[in-house]
Amino acid sequence: MIVEMRQGATQEQIDAVIERAHKYGFKVQLNIGTDKVVVAILGSDTGRVSTEVFAVLPGVESVTRIMRPYKLASREFKKEPTLVHVGDIVIGGPKVVVMAGPCAIESREQLFATAEHVLKVGASIVRGGAFKPRTSPFSFQGLGQEGVELLSELRREFGVPVISEVTDPHLLDDMVDHVDILQIGARNMQNYALLRAVGQSGKPCLLKRGLAATITEWLQAADYLLEAGGGQVILCERGIRTFETSTRFTLDISSVGVIKRVSHLPVIVDPSHAAGHYELVPTLARAAVAAGADGLLIEVHPDPTNALSDGLQSLTFSDFERLMGELKQIAQAIGRSI
């Protein structure tokens, strides 16, 4: 951390900074410039301490972090890429893993028909929402536990892994034996009670980026999961909130490249929530594969015009099939497969 003292800061103020650094076990090096004094605070653990600890001291002008404030999710902590294993499937390896299915599970027929189709054309994992966080209390809130049981039946019958969102730490016990990947939604990215509970479960988990979260905060949320014991974390970019309104969110495609630089965790992309409209989903899905995403999370519905949730951004069976054909070509062009 770099502590810039104000012009004319007293020796006593500088000493107070040094003393505090020593209290945390950090080393200190003074840089005495012509205008002002700069205190460099050194140590491999400075990323764990808030910049405020120094910014609050009298005579301090600014504090700048050099170590990133996340640790366990960083590439400096763990050099080799993390591979997340779900049954035979590996997320983070050469294969681009497609997870597809309905936004919300509406019935056995709807879920099973969708699963059958998406698996046939190349998806590896089936998604389906049972507990749905909805912006309005008047919207369909999901089938709840009944949906979880349908997923459980599906994975037994099809022998395929399933992913579903968990919205409350106290629902975890009911879900943990029935799904293969626990999904934490964007609105819960900083629901720390939930992060801890999911981390402690030890299950593979997919952490969506919060809609106003920086990449740094996203990785700090991943630190919660990793610290609680869950090593099998998949990150999922799903668009951030910006001033642009022609799409539901703005897919931050750059985050795929940034994550690959700074973290060891695999990162996938959800083009459906970012686009908010089925016509734009293929564009974003293609871009994500070309950018190097390790997978995709795509909403598919047998009859989007009658979907109970997110029909507008769901692909039909035939749209999904055509898209999978395109994605296979792109994956091949960059030396991967789907």
Next chain:
Amino acid sequence: MIVEMRQGATQEQIDAVIERAHKYGFKVQLNIGTDKVVVAILGSDTGRVSTEVFAVLPGVESVTRIMRPYKLASREFKKEPTLVHVGDIVIGGPKVVVMAGPCAIESREQLFATAEHVLKVGASIVRGGAFKPRTSPFSFQGLGQEGVELLSELRREFGVPVISEVTDPHLLDDMVDHVDILQIGARNMQNYALLRAVGQSGKPCLLKRGLAATITEWLQAADYLLEAGGGQVILCERGIRTFETSTRFTLDISSVGVIKRVSHLPVIVDPSHAAGHYELVPTLARAAVAAGADGLLIEVHPDPTNALSDGLQSLTFSDFERLMGELKQIAQAIGRSI
């Protein structure tokens, strides 16, 4: 809701829109322009239905909402302003209510000394965090239940209401008898499990605006509380996330005026989290009172340089006292009191 059909939309496509509107019990009026057909969908309850329900139909170009998507929190639903009663104190009336205290409760001494001071100089309610949601898992997470009990002791001893944040629906039972206002933090604004539980408790509740939440979404979150049975909701503006980095968040001072136009709920301002720096807190607090906020939520600490949380944005006792003097003048200038 206004459904714009594409140029060349077929009669069959138009009929499908009409049929769906009728299914929801809405009335329909056709507007046949020179270029395209526009279907107006009318009814006092259209705000409850997602625009997607129509946008997903073939031949539809766009769907525009006219009724706002929140209902119970709207001024159209309830014309008179809601007054929230906490003991003798009324939030939403002529008096500007100041809630002040430490970000996190650190000890009995710290909490009680702060309470004594802020009450002496004009605060009406004491704040103190027991369960702290922190961006990093390595930061101080609050005293937890011990903090709640200190608050409980404080209110008995001082005869003053207290407010504290609840972060998990399952902590509610332990808190509900010990605090007077349940606070829902910005990161939990769309934690619907929590909203429902707090609403069902029937307690007065303070709902902070999410850092990427539009005013509309904020009022939809209030609808969750109101629908669950909690009529005593206070809104709290605390800054939104923007590209500007010289403050921790960007205080959206306009939201005070917007809320007054569209909602019946009282709205207060938290200048501490928005500013992120004690030197800017008084500026924002003064602006908030002048803009017509019904109250303030301010962090005060006996010794900010040694605070375990948010010391940088906490006021000292003397800073707070000076600020209260200024605020009283401004409140008087606009015909209110503190």
Next chain:
Amino acid sequence: MIVEMRQGATQEQIDAVIERAHKYGFKVQLNIGTDKVVVAILGSDTGRVSTEVFAVLPGVESVTRIMRPYKLASREFKKEPTLVHVGDIVIGGPKVVVMAGPCAIESREQLFATAEHVLKVGASIVRGGAFKPRTSPFSFQGLGQEGVELLSELRREFGVPVISEVTDPHLLDDMVDHVDILQIGARNMQNYALLRAVGQSGKPCLLKRGLAATITEWLQAADYLLEAGGGQVILCERGIRTFETSTRFTLDISSVGVIKRVSHLPVIVDPSHAAGHYELVPTLARAAVAAGADGLLIEVHPDPTNALSDGLQSLTFSDFERLMGELKQIAQAIGRSI
């Protein structure tokens, strides 16, 4: 346009809205709901009129635009895609057109060496900045007219089109005969004096998206160019400003798909300015081609570590060559060529 009257609006207020609509030559249709009256204002030219014209009238609650506020740039105005012809090169056709070269022209040697390399490995057009708009007055501001003359010499010698930014309408006369495409930078997207002058020149022009411009505003800026007489407009997405700081800007990759839906103009992507760092440029360039961009604008420098401007985001010759190899594969995968 849809005018929503307030609850209880008087007949006189409704009549005033109708009268104003008639004054503009629009047709009107009344929708009388249970709660409120909604006036639909119809006509193919309503997009040209500001919503304020009605919003300002007494008794009006809100005004919602249905016709988009841009006209000449819209696909409704012109159904077939616009092809921009620059010499033999066509932008907007099946070939993905790569424009590459140094951010700022520094010398004849630097410009010519870069041009020779980028053309050899597949670029079609050479870029080079002569007049550089810089955030700080203390930064290198470009070679000015000397740079323009170097470009002029380059195109004669190499027989290749060149593109360069124009920053002031009164520099146009000096540039118009020396460059093939006039570039309007992001900071000048709403510099209307410049837009008009460039439009009147009749030259092909590349219009960068403003860093806080919505897609709608971007197309309104294109309307300025098209209205002034310039039909040969290329749009260029280069990232928007958001809260994320790990990249210089946030590339809005979705805009490529949105533009294709709503406009007839070709759209290319500038990955260099969006990324701000050479390591991320290839990721974004690959994503752009896969998303369907009609071209790329990429900064290349013989020695980025000694560049006078934007060295950090410039590719070396070998990086650019490797990237071009990857892009050719991706273009082929989606049925295009480079």
Next chain:
Amino acid sequence: MIVEMRQGATQEQIDAVIERAHKYGFKVQLNIGTDKVVVAILGSDTGRVSTEVFAVLPGVESVTRIMRPYKLASREFKKEPTLVHVGDIVIGGPKVVVMAGPCAIESREQLFATAEHVLKVGASIVRGGAFKPRTSPFSFQGLGQEGVELLSELRREFGVPVISEVTDPHLLDDMVDHVDILQIGARNMQNYALLRAVGQSGKPCLLKRGLAATITEWLQAADYLLEAGGGQVILCERGIRTFETSTRFTLDISSVGVIKRVSHLPVIVDPSHAAGHYELVPTLARAAVAAGADGLLIEVHPDPTNALSDGLQSLTFSDFERLMGELKQIAQAIGRSI
């Protein structure tokens, strides 16, 4: 500037950083941590150099600026507040200066009637737009030179200073003798040709914040003016672009406090453009005065429902009069006057 080397950076790479710093005349201090080397680059002029100059070198992980990148506008460069003198009026002193008038000058009658009213109730300077930058080419673009001459007549007749926007450096000659303050609009904040020309005129100038400009970039734009010779610069906050759509822009009220800390220039607020709606203008104006703004820029129109530009955000005469009464109370409450 603080240069963080990558883990395992070679001595040669560190030496290259040091050499480059020396080339710029800066001093260097090495901080050798356990994990990595950090190079502090010291000198009072480091703010003038881009961080890229070091970030582009091999082995560099990150570069962090400590000196702010603006210089002439900073409080470190000039300690005492700048007072801008326009006739007898002082901007930046104890008096809060109100500038009011129509958005666009439409006629002699409209301008003069508005001026007479706003001066009567306490405004000190008359505003009026002659050259209007409009988002759409189909909107009213102002009276142009005819408007400038009306302003010139007004100031002679009323003996009052006037302010008007200049949109093109080559219009300056026609305006400079007729107006007292040259206004640079938000969309032109980074139109450097314009900034230089206005700075060279030596006239008092009002610089609006760009709608996506950070406070730092705003002050860098001020540096262009100050460097070109114009010392009399007034900053004007007018709202930034965010995701919130209930107001036209989001007024960043905090910027008033931030500017006071980091710059010596006076800062005023334009509540009209930020709000976009007349009902919200008084709220924001009151907040601005309470926050410590040195003045206000307010749009007033004799008949907003028939205004040719921005009628929705213009106050009527009676609304403005009532607001001035409120503002005087608030100014008094904080020890200032209007």
